[in-house]
Amino acid sequence: MPMSREWHLVARPQGWPVPEDFSLVSTEIPEPGPGQVLVRNLFLSVDPYMRGRMNDAKSYAPPYVLGEPMLGGAVGVVVASAADGIAVGDHLLHGLGWREYALVDAAHTVAVDRRAAPLPAYLGVLGMTGLTAYAGLLRVAGFTEGESVFVSGAAGAVGSQAGQIARLKGAARVVGSAGSDEKAALLVDEYGFDAAFNYRKGPVAEQLRAAAPDGIDVYFDNVGGEHLEAAIGALNVHGRAALCGAISQYNATEPPPGPRNLGLLIGKRITLSGFLVGDHQDLRPEFVREVGGWLRDGRLQYRETVVTGIDRALDAFLGLLRGDNTGKMIVALPE
Ligand code: NAP
Ligand code: FER
Numbered sequence: 561m562p563m564s565r566e567w568h569l570v571a572r573p574q575g576w577p578v579p580e581d582f583s584l585v586s587t588e589i590p591e592p593g594p595g596q597v598l599v600r601n602l603f604l605s606v607d608p609y610m611r612g613r614m615n616d617a618k619s620y621a622p623p624y625v626l627g628e629p630m631l632g633g634a635v636g637v638v639v640a641s642a643a644d645g646i647a648v649g650d651h652l653l654h655g656l657g658w659r660e661y662a663l664v665d666a667a668h669t670v671a672v673d674r675r676a677a678p679l680p681a682y683l684g685v686l687g688m689t690g691l692t693a694y695a696g697l698l699r700v701a702g703f704t705e706g707e708s709v710f711v712s713g714a715a716g717a718v719g720s721q722a723g724q725i726a727r728l729k730g731a732a733r734v735v736g737s738a739g740s741d742e743k744a745a746l747l748v749d750e751y752g753f754d755a756a757f758n759y760r761k762g763p764v765a766e767q768l769r770a771a772a773p774d775g776i777d778v779y780f781d782n783v784g785g786e787h788l789e790a791a792i793g794a795l796n797v798h799g800r801a802a803l804c805g806a807i808s809q810y811n812a813t814e815p816p817p818g819p820r821n822l823g824l825l826i827g828k829r830i831t832l833s834g835f836l837v838g839d840h841q842d843l844r845p846e847f848v849r850e851v852g853g854w855l856r857d858g859r860l861q862y863r864e865t866v867v868t869g870i871d872r873a874l875d876a877f878l879g880l881l882r883g884d885n886t887g888k889m890i891v892a893l894p895e
Pocket of ligand 1: 607608609688689692713714715716717718719737738739740743782783803804805806807808809835836837838880881882883884885886887888889
């Protein structure tokens, strides 16, 4: 009998997750009940926020349950349907990733069109990470034409898109940071950033000052910690920071020290705004229209790092936390 494999969390990671915290489990493939569809997953998303859901801590998303399959974005093809309006062969976006076959309530799926875009794009550039970049830069930070922008995590899915949106919307200067010389070069050569640096090569504050000598008006923060402190130092009067993520702290076992220069917010009238993409779904139609247009015109570039095989999904997730990816990290499950 064909079986479905799925990744379970079996122990809560302390610090960096290790393979022993997870288990790849085989289960029988279920039949859809009324209103349900059975989806053969084709592409899984692994995302930094999943690290937070591995902790037993109250947060915006509930913790993963020990001994049960983990959750996450996925795109797949319907192989059996007991739901009105959904047919075998349809492609759907849904939230039951980390597994080969998903039994999903039709109400919790979104149809995707693979002729309009390659399927993994619905997890990245036209999906959750893309909307995060769009909403964070344009709505949360309130970026306007002629401003200077600094993006951390800039070679990743969200960051590479945030920086390019700033450029396409008329930024005076776009600066990015990333974790290798190759990634920094990519930001300038392929994504059109004005300057970029490798944060591993020296203090962020110094490298940022050299890259943005006239300061910055907007900071898109994917990293937190030293990056946030450096950005507060570089922000101009009335500057804004959109706090998107703090990946430098996701595996910390002690609370990290906050930026030591929060006093600067007062005189510079700086605003720091945390946000969740889920609160900005109303922007989706506008986001898809505008980003879809840039993709068709070749004005927006994106990369994906694709890891193949359900048995390698955990490697993909751990690699994401280490920075093995350039652009969106995707797990492909070929048919
Ligand atoms: P990503 O940037 O594609 O991948 C994560 C990247 O983080 C890695 O490639 C790595 O790149 C970098 N990184 C790892 N450890 C780091 C450290 N100590 N210091 C600096 N960089 C480090 O992931 P993503 O999905 O686009 O997410 C980016 C950020 O946005 C994350 O913080 C995520 O939690 C957040 N996010 C927030 C929302 C929201 O609604 N608020 C939505 C989506 C994502 P390097 O090689 O450059 O180190
Ligand atoms: C992330 C991906 C998604 C993240 C947050 C979200 C902070 C938010 C999702 C939501 O709006 O529910 O990596 O990190």
